[in-house]
Amino acid sequence: MTTQNTVREAGILGTGHYVPEKVLTNRDFEKILDTTDEWIYSRTGMKERRIAAPEQATSDLCIEAGRRAIEDSGLQPDQIGLIIVATVTPDHLVPATAPIVQHALGCVNSGAFDVEAACSGFVTGLSVAQGLIGNGTLDNVLVIGGECMSRILDYEDRASCILFGDGSGAAVVSSTATRGRILQSFVGADGSGSHTMQVMAGGSRRPADIAAVQEKMHLLTIKGNDVFKFAVSTFRRLLEQQMRDFDFGPDGLGLVVPHQVNYRIIESALKxxxxxxxxxxxxxxxxxxxxxxxxxxxxxxxxRQKRPQEGQYLSLIAFGAGLTWASALLRW
Ligand SMILES: CC(C)(COP(=O)(O)OP(=O)(O)OC[C@H]1O[C@@H](n2cnc3c(N)ncnc32)[C@H](O)[C@@H]1OP(=O)(O)O)[C@@H](O)C(=O)NCCC(=O)NCCS
Incomplete structure (x- = not known):
């Protein structure tokens, strides 16, 4: 599905993020797993990650990031017409996390729903926002990606638990924004790869009964090597498509903000x-x-670091479980 040439323009009016205070370092993993700081850093580029406090759920992280993005946009909460929360770690199976966030933020004129597109979720949300603003349905959409990944990790599985952290990022997408115009967005999927990253139990196919929990089926499993290859080729393909569609090369590209999956994946595609x-x-x-x-x-x-500069192409690229992928090309 491609969204482009829409009637009205949509851009980025404000952004914000929130990460929990607790830091879990590679050295901390050395104490509980057969691993080393050197292994983790050299294979992934990661040194530490944040972990939500026991009393924090995904909505709490999203509320904070959403509040910061609304403040940054200069809008009032009642001017937001829709909140999209992208998450694989919702507070509950029912209700969605977005209405909880909507209520807490006082966005009284806003619809609210969740998007479950895994690591592609935030960029997928931007694409939905672009479409709804472009066709005149809405003026201002708050897109929030929020996760408490620590709640679905198996901290005895060294191949997966070292990879993930908790946090939330948000953007107000608006018809009145003068920067960050979304020129093109794209979402795609290949469900034949659905087995590569899974939480098997807790849904309708396998409720989280005692046996499922004992077998850790309520926790995330990944086939890291399969995902690695998919990630390199997808990142490359999406970036190439943007450069082809808008006729620019590496010199014309301003900045890429990719899904933060693994430094080696990104490096390999960039080369x-x-x-x-x-x-x-x-x-x-x-x-x-x-x-x-x-x-x-x-x-x-x-x-905030003024990395995308005025007039530059800003590329957002994400991919993940599903398998899913999403990209957006912005003019900053
Ligand atoms: C997970 C990932 C870092 C593994 O890196 P890799 O270089 O491919 O490593 P491999 O999976 O080939 O494992 C090599 C060895 O390291 C071991 N290993 C795995 N995790 C380890 C850890 N934390 N510490 C030490 N050794 C580890 C493996 O058991 C394996 O040992 P073996 O050869 O004796 O079987 C990498 O594949 C990756 O980042 N994949 C994508 C991650 C992902 O799915 N992210 C979410 C999707 S968006």
Whole structure:
């Protein structure tokens, strides 16, 4: 599904992010797992990640990031017409997390729903927002990616638990924004790869009964090597498509804010595309992979560091469980 040439323009009016205070370092993992700081850093680029406090749920992280994004936008909460929360770790199966966030933020004129597109969730939300603003249905949409990944990780599985962290990133997408115009967005999927990253129990196919929990089926499993190959080729393909569709090369590209999955994945794709390292924004050293939150957090940090400069092409690219992928090309 591609959304482009819409009637009205949609851009980024404000952004914000929130990460919990607790830091879990690679050295902390050395105490509980057969692993080393050196192994984790050299294979992933990650040094530490944030972990939500026991009393915090995903909505709490989203509320804070959403509040910051609304403040940054200069809008009042009652001017938001829709809140989209992208998450694989909702507070509950029912209700969705977005209405909880909507109520807490006082967005009394807003609809609210969740998007479950895993690590592609935040960029998928931006694409939905672009479409609804473009066709005149809405003026202002708050897109939030938020995750408590620590709640679905198996901390005895060294191949998966070291990869993820908790956090939330948000953006107000608006018809009145003068920067960050979304020129094109794209979402895609290939469900034949649905087995590569899964939480098996807790849904309608396998409720989380005692046996399922004993077998840890309520926790995340990943086939890291399969995902690695998919991630490299998808990242490359989506970026190439943007450059082709808008007729620019590595020199014309301003900045890429990719899903913060693994430094080696991004590096490998960039080398093939001949794009220099300084054109990529990475923060996974501090936060690990925060799934649906990762592009939202990175986008907010990149903007605050004045990384995308006026007039530049800003590329957002994400991919993850499903398998799913999403991209957006913005003019900053
Ligand atoms: C997970 C990932 C870092 C593994 O890196 P890798 O270089 O491919 O490593 P491999 O999976 O080939 O494992 C190599 C060895 O390291 C071991 N290993 C795995 N995790 C380890 C850890 N934390 N510490 C030490 N050794 C570890 C494996 O058991 C394996 O040992 P073996 O050869 O004796 O079987 C990498 O594949 C990756 O990032 N994949 C994508 C991650 C992902 O799915 N993210 C979410 C999707 S958006």
């Amino acid at each position: 093939k595309l001949d794009i220099p390292e300084e054109k990529i924004f990475m923060n996974l050293e501090k936060y690990g992979n925060t799934s649906g939150a990762s592009v939202g957090i990175a986008l907010d940090e990149a903007i």
